[in-house]
Amino acid sequence: MDKESIIKLVSDRSKGTMISTLGIEITDLGDKYISGRMPVDERTKQPFGLLHGGASAAFAETLGSLGAGNQVDLEQYSVVGIELNSSHLKAVKSGWVYGKATPIRIGRTIQVWDINITNQKDEAVCKSRL
Known part of the structure; x- marks a missing residue:
């Protein structure tokens, strides 16, 4: 399946x-990466008007899980996250945040992303490992 078909x-x-x-x-989406974006709006902000750390974590887990899923035959195997670590580095008030997930290790039964x-502005907002 080509990249556009997978994204759709x-x-x-x-x-x-x-x-x-x-x-x-x-x-x-590529063989060893996946990229995406998420709006910083009423759906993803906390009560003080900043990007919610939980939204960043959900975005990170989404990218990592989809990247991991792209490495296996999903008709034969399931992919689930077992641990997520996120460091929130910079506040964001509006606009978009952009994420890129790359594998650290793709093993037989465990992947780390x-x-x-x-x-x-391409400034680090959150660093995660899944």
């Missing part, structure tokens, strides 16, 4: 899930 499939299957609720979009989330 993810978008179609995400309707009615947390991915669509948070406005997460997959923007690019590095996820970097940045703001529109």
Whole structure:
């Protein structure tokens, strides 16, 4: 399946899930990476008007899990996160945040992914590992 078809499939299957609720979009996909973006708006802000750390964590887990899923035959195997670590580095008030997930290790039964989330100025907002 080509890249555009996979991105469309993810978008179609995400309707009615947390991915669509948070406005997460997959923007690019390769053999060893996946990229996306998420709006910083009323769906993803905490009461003080800043990007909610939980939204960043959900975005990171989404990218890491989808990247991991792209490494296996999903008709034969399931992919689930077992641990997520996120360091929130910079506040964001509005606009978009961008994420890119790359594998640290793809093993036979365990994968570890590095996820970097940045703001529109390409400044680090959140660093995660799944």
